[in-house]
Amino acid sequence: MISSLSVQHLFILDEKKKPLVQNVSFSISSKSVFFLIGETGSGKSLIAQTIAGTLPKRLTAKGKIFFEKQNLLLLKDSERQKLWGKSLFLMPQEPFSALNPLLSVFHQVREIFEYTKGMKRNQANESTKDILSILGIPYQVFKEKPHKLSGGIAQRVLLAMALASPAKFILLDEPTKGLDSSRKKDAILLIKEILNNGKTLLCITHDLSLPLAIEGNIGILFRGILVEEGKSKDILGSPTHPYTQGLLDALPERGLHPIPEELLEKLERTWL
Amino acid sequence: MTRKQKGAILILIVLILGLVFLFLRNSNPFAQNLLHTLESSSKSHILGTDHLGRDLGARIAKGAFNSILLSAICVLGSLFIGLSLGSLAAYKKSNIEKGLLIFTDIVMAFPGIVLAIVLSALTQGGPCAVVIALIFTGWPQYFRMVRNLLKGILGSPYVEAAQIAGFPTPILLGKYVFPKLVPTIGVMAALAWGKTILEISSLGFLGIGMAPPEPELGAMISEGMSYMRTAPQVVFLPGTVIFLFVFAFLLLGDGKNRNCTGGYHI
Amino acid sequence: MGKIIFFARTYFFRMVIVALGVSTLCFLAVEFAPGDRALDVAMARYGLDGATASAVEYVRTSEGLEKHPFIRYKAWLFSVIQGRWGHSLVGGEEIFPMLLRSFKRTTLLAGFSLLLSFLFAFPLGIYCGRHPGHYVDILSSLASSVLVSFPSFVRGAFLILLLAVNFHFFPVAGFSSFSHMVLPAITLAIGLAATSSRVIASSIQQACQTEHYKFAQHKGLCGKNLFFPHGLLNASVPIVTYVGLQAAGLLDGVVVIETLFAWPGLGSLLLDALRSGDILVIQGAGLLLGWIYVTVNTLTDWLSEGFIL
Numbered sequence: 001m002i003s004s005l006s007v008q009h010l011f012i013l014d015e016k017k018k019p020l021v022q023n024v025s026f027s028i029s030s031k032s033v034f035f036l037i038g039e040t041g042s043g044k045s046l047i048a049q050t051i052a053g054t055l056p057k058r059l060t061a062k063g064k065i066f067f068e069k070q071n072l073l074l075l076k077d078s079e080r081q082k083l084w085g086k087s088l089f090l091m092p093q094e095p096f097s098a099l100n101p102l103l104s105v106f107h108q109v110r111e112i113f114e115y116t117k118g119m120k121r122n123q124a125n126e127s128t129k130d131i132l133s134i135l136g137i138p139y140q141v142f143k144e145k146p147h148k149l150s151g152g153i154a155q156r157v158l159l160a161m162a163l164a165s166p167a168k169f170i171l172l173d174e175p176t177k178g179l180d181s182s183r184k185k186d187a188i189l190l191i192k193e194i195l196n197n198g199k200t201l202l203c204i205t206h207d208l209s210l211p212l213a214i215e216g217n218i219g220i221l222f223r224g225i226l227v228e229e230g231k232s233k234d235i236l237g238s239p240t241h242p243y244t245q246g247l248l249d250a251l252p253e254r255g256l257h258p259i260p261e262e263l264l265e266k267l268e269r270t271w272l
Numbered sequence: 273m274t275r276k277q278k279g280a281i282l283i284l285i286v287l288i289l290g291l292v293f294l295f296l297r298n299s300n301p302f303a304q305n306l307l308h309t310l311e312s313s314s315k316s317h318i319l320g321t322d323h324l325g326r327d328l329g330a331r332i333a334k335g336a337f338n339s340i341l342l343s344a345i346c347v348l349g350s351l352f353i354g355l356s357l358g359s360l361a362a363y364k365k366s367n368i369e370k371g372l373l374i375f376t377d378i379v380m381a382f383p384g385i386v387l388a389i390v391l392s393a394l395t396q397g398g399p400c401a402v403v404i405a406l407i408f409t410g411w412p413q414y415f416r417m418v419r420n421l422l423k424g425i426l427g428s429p430y431v432e433a434a435q436i437a438g439f440p441t442p443i444l445l446g447k448y449v450f451p452k453l454v455p456t457i458g459v460m461a462a463l464a465w466g467k468t469i470l471e472i473s474s475l476g477f478l479g480i481g482m483a484p485p486e487p488e489l490g491a492m493i494s495e496g497m498s499y500m501r502t503a504p505q506v507v508f509l510p511g512t513v514i515f516l517f518v519f520a521f522l523l524l525g526d527g528k529n530r531n532c533t534g535g536y537h538i
Numbered sequence: 539m540g541k542i543i544f545f546a547r548t549y550f551f552r553m554v555i556v557a558l559g560v561s562t563l564c565f566l567a568v569e570f571a572p573g574d575r576a577l578d579v580a581m582a583r584y585g586l587d588g589a590t591a592s593a594v595e596y597v598r599t600s601e602g603l604e605k606h607p608f609i610r611y612k613a614w615l616f617s618v619i620q621g622r623w624g625h626s627l628v629g630g631e632e633i634f635p636m637l638l639r640s641f642k643r644t645t646l647l648a649g650f651s652l653l654l655s656f657l658f659a660f661p662l663g664i665y666c667g668r669h670p671g672h673y674v675d676i677l678s679s680l681a682s683s684v685l686v687s688f689p690s691f692v693r694g695a696f697l698i699l700l701l702a703v704n705f706h707f708f709p710v711a712g713f714s715s716f717s718h719m720v721l722p723a724i725t726l727a728i729g730l731a732a733t734s735s736r737v738i739a740s741s742i743q744q745a746c747q748t749e750h751y752k753f754a755q756h757k758g759l760c761g762k763n764l765f766f767p768h769g770l771l772n773a774s775v776p777i778v779t780y781v782g783l784q785a786a787g788l789l790d791g792v793v794v795i796e797t798l799f800a801w802p803g804l805g806s807l808l809l810d811a812l813r814s815g816d817i818l819v820i821q822g823a824g825l826l827l828g829w830i831y832v833t834v835n836t837l838t839d840w841l842s843e844g845f846i847l
Binding site: 377378380382383384385386387389390391392466470471473474477478490493494497500501504507508511514515518519522523526533536 | 552555556559560563564682683684686687688689690691692695696698699732733736786789790793794797798808809812820824827828831835
């Protein structure tokens with residue numbers, strides 16, 4: 001199995017050299033999805049930012065992140081920028097802040113074909129029309145500015161961009177933030193669609209319903225430490241770590257049991 | 273207080289001290305002496321004399337004092353009107369507010385200096401026309417700002433909570449609402465003060481406002497233009513004093529570096 | 539379509555009110571100003587000595603100055619609407635062509651100043667916006683603050699002293715050749731460029747920090763393809779609004795500069811007319827000025843709305 005991204009012994013430290021993420025290692029095989037699960041403050045967003053190259057300057061990252069035969073942590077900013085859109089695609093959370101309010105959606109999708117795939121204007125127009133239609137976006141919507149679109153269609157526009165992009169690796173940060181269950185189903189379909197197109201996906205989330213619905217690999221992050229890692233089926237079916245069990249018990253389907261305080265304290269003492 | 277604001281206060285203190293010093297030397301801004309015109313600094317006249325032999329320093333001091341006073345009146349007047357009307361618009365909904373908005377829109381369509389020029393023909397010169405015109409064109413900005421701010425504040429949860437808790441309205445207004453307005457309006461007023469000084473001196477340059485022989489910095493510059501070649505200080509000393517005041521107000525209002533040029537127009 | 543109608547209505551409404559307001563004001567100003575209009579006109583026409591009692595009476599009757607103000611105002615309004623703006627009481631010229639000439643000259647000066655200021659402000663502003671904190675950014679910010687705190691006529695006087703008197707590069711004042719326009723235009727342009735460059739810099743800086751700019755970068759765009767459609771385009775909305783405001787404020791500034799440099803434009807015309815009590819010129823000039831102001835303001839509103847349309 002070809003490994004698309006390999007994180008090895010990653011440490012992320014703040015200005016005072018306090019570790020926010022400790023010794024995290026995992027690999028993502030190509031054309032699969034890896035769910036990085038954690039609550040707020042677990043460090044999952046920091047890991048995502050380090051991979052993306054958007055980690056704030058005041059934090060330092062140590063370790064190795066292998067991607068496309070390079071160690072990402074050794075790259076300068078300008079070299080990192082070259083990866084954006086061509087090898088690595090960062091999917092934004094909120095379509096309405098990510099899309100330029102002054103340009104039509106057609107224009108913004110076509111940009112990807114023109115500038116990252118090097119197509120000429122005519123060819124790019126055709127490709128844009130194709131991909132937007134395939135995703136079920138109505139023809140009338142093409143020339144509209146983003147704020148005129150409904151939330152669902154705007155999400156699909158972002159999906160179109162992800163699929164249009166030549167990047168094989170897509171980073172998804174909290175795709176179900178603030179969504180109700182019906183919209184969540186759309187998000188799950190979105191992820192499945194991306195995988196069907198042969199992309200590799202790293203999905204950062206706190207929402208366990210996603211790995212339960214989609215087959216892939218999973219890593220459970222607790223306060224900056226990876227406590228479990230492996231195939232989602234195995235880990236969620238028979239979790240070895242009490243924290244994972246606690247997360248599962250907290251699901252609405254299983255009774256919404258909050259993670260007991262004693263467990264958290266015990267974990268803090270032993271692991272940190 | 274940011275460094276900029278401290279700098280501004282420093283400049284202002286220096287200026288005021290300088291002006292007071294010039295005032296106190298008992299020099300008369302009106303005493304002409306045609307034997308000693310356009311002289312540069314000397315023992316009896318620190319900054320020299322103007323084309324009628326009057327002590328330049330005393331004239332600058334008096335003129336600066338007049339400008340500051342006049343502009344303060346204009347700013348306070350506009351502020352008062354804008355504050356009152358803005359509060360009215362924010363409190364009472366519907367028709368009154370709509371009417372006020374349309375009225376403000378129209379007022380904002382009047383050019384400021386032109387209005388002052390025309391109005392000045394009405395009075396016999398003298399600063400009244402200037403003050404009226406500047407206040408008339410000056411209040412809409414406060415109106416808009418106060419109205420927008422108040423709408424935001426009055427709708428906010430903590431004001432609602434205070435109302436439910438039973439605070440009497442004056443205390444509510446005094447402790448909760450008013451303090452929120454002060455920073456923004458304060459900045460506007462500081463910047464407006466500088467802008468008004470510029471406008472008053474521009475009008476003075478055109479011969480509108482204080483009547484001679486009352487010194488006015490802009491008017492002094494206008495008179496001094498003819499002698500600029502031989503005695504440039506008559507033009508540039510008052511000019512520099514205007515600059516120092518305006519710059520100080522700019523720094524004062526702009527401490528947070530939001531707006532480097534303070535909306536001063538050319 | 540609805541928006542266009544809305545704007546047309548607003549414009550028309552504003553214009554009528556301002557036109558009426560300004561001209562009424564001018565009229566009242568001249569009416570109730572102390573002194574005798576007829577005397578002022580006679581003095582301006584015939585000089586101080588020529589303004590004898592009979593001359594003044596002649597002026598009064600021939601120009602119909604003894605009629606009741608209301609009647610005169612109404613008559614004036616009617617003739618203006620019909621396009622007959624009357625003639626100057628002092629020189630006897632037809633007012634409309636006179637106004638038009640001055641208007642052209644003022645527009646020439648203002649337009650040239652604006653152009654000059656853009657030539658300078660745009661490159662500087664864009665550079666500072668893309669490199670915030672750079673020493674160029676800090677220096678130009680300081681320079682702008684300083685320049686703008688000087689009254690325009692002081693800046694103008696300084697330029698005159700430096701370039702016209704000391705170095706004889708340009709003539710001091712007047713209106714016969716292109717070089718006469720340079721100094722006043724530069725004076726105005728300095729003030730405009732000082733504020734415009736700051737607004738341009740801060741708009742661009744803000745536009746480049748938005749979420750969609752970052753996303754455009756993440757999409758893979760860089761260089762011109764990134765900056766122009768996602769940075770500059772978005773920044774241009776506040777820039778256009780501000781430039782429009784500046785252009786409107788230019789009207790005030792132009793009056794002062796015209797006086798300093800003896801540029802015979804609309805501002806000078808109004809001032810001279812006020813001094814000589816030339817009623818019809820005052821009213822006409824006031825009307826025209828008010829109209830210009832409303833038009834520029836409305837155009838600015840239009841443009842800033844138009845981007846979102």
